[in-house]
Amino acid sequence: MKRGLILFIFVLLIGSVNALKLESQTCEVNGGFTITLGAEDKNESRVDEIELKVDDKLVEGEWDIDYFKKNPPNRKRETGIFTSDEGQVLGGGNKIIEITYPLEFEGVKSTEIIKETLECPEFHFSCALLDLQVDECYTENNVFYGFFIAKGFEQSNIGTLSIEDNLEFGLFAEKAYEDIKNRIVTNGVKPKNAEVKKFEGDKYVMIYEFPEDNSVNRFRVGFSNLNQCFSSNYDKYNLELDGIGDCYIKGEEVIEPEVVEEVEEVIEEIKEVEEIQIPEELPEKEVEKDSSDMLPAVILVLILAIGIGILFKIKKKF
Structure with missing residues (x-):
């Protein structure tokens, strides 16, 4: 019973604590805006945990510090300034800015939301x-x-x-x-x-x-x-x-790269055939004709065979 009562009191306390508040705002004709958030208690607020939306759209921009809290020691400050990128708020008029941030009080964590009206002039150009x-x-x-x-x-x-x-x-x-x-x-x-x-x-x-x-x-x-x-x-x-x-x-005929490669392969094969040399002396039983007479015939047969093969490949492509 006591534990439940204590938890209930903590919830009430958290509900009454606002670590941050919107202290000032400005909005520009380039669709950018600047807000200043102030800390109301000693709870440290890290800016990378703060989410800003305008009309339910996430806003891009930069903070001038990494974190802040009330009565800060050393370099910590009580306020943080957020400057949005240009073009984040279009159309002008009143916009709803929603600031969501985490809050920890006496070891109990919660998520807090601030909703305010952002007053912007008519958008011009960015x-x-x-x-x-x-x-x-x-x-x-x-x-x-x-x-x-x-x-x-x-x-x-x-x-x-x-x-x-x-x-x-x-x-x-x-x-x-x-x-x-x-x-x-x-x-x-x-x-x-x-x-x-x-x-x-x-x-x-x-x-x-x-x-x-x-x-x-x-x-x-x-x-x-x-x-x-x-x-x-x-x-x-x-x-x-x-x-x-x-x-x-537009309209120029383009030769398919694959066809070009195949033609180049045929040329290389022909060159290899031309480089074939018939031995000067062969057994009489295996060679009945002079090698110089047979070489042109061998080359011709190979060229015809390779040519028929490449024509068949090209025909299949088309």
Whole structure:
């Protein structure tokens, strides 16, 4: 009876203890936010055990310390500051932030949850949401098609990028072409009169018809006029702001690698046959004809046999 009563009292005490509380908050137009958590008792709180969610979505970010508690000795502090990554809170308005952390009081462990309202302005734009890569590029009937993925291109009504102002292109062509800088080059920028448009979703395409027979070997696309996104502040995001891809000519006949290997094997076998030497002296009973007369016939028979074999293999493939 006493043990049950003691346990009941501990539960009541734990329920009345909050090791942490939300002391301050700020939210930015780039979708990031900062909160300050304070300790209300002497229970040590380790930040790697704290889970943060905004509208039921886990939030990525960094703490400025490893742990904190009230009346801390030495380097421990009473508060910890959490700064989220950019682009974690989109849309603006009031969001529900949920902070889950472990609490130990008098040897009894529990899990505590703080729920507060995070007040955010309307989201504008974040470099952290950008990503760029070449998807596919080829030339077909003298028309070049360069497909690329540009994520984060349309983030909000305020933060929409421009195809004309925020993208730059590079072509490595087989023959010279005229680019938008009025240069006749094989390695230049966007071709004059080329069209760039949205294909679907985050996928875009450049289309350019060469006035003369030509093709593109490599295609490059990158973000431009976004200097802030190239700063060291965004190194941790490992952004891909520039993409390049090898292109091909669509419709070209490609020889299957296996067939090529088989042909090479036949050539090697023929070379080996040509290197066969007939001994100068053979027993009269075994050889009735001169070796020099038999060598061409032997080679011819072997070549025909090998040739028939490889033709049979190729026929089976097709």
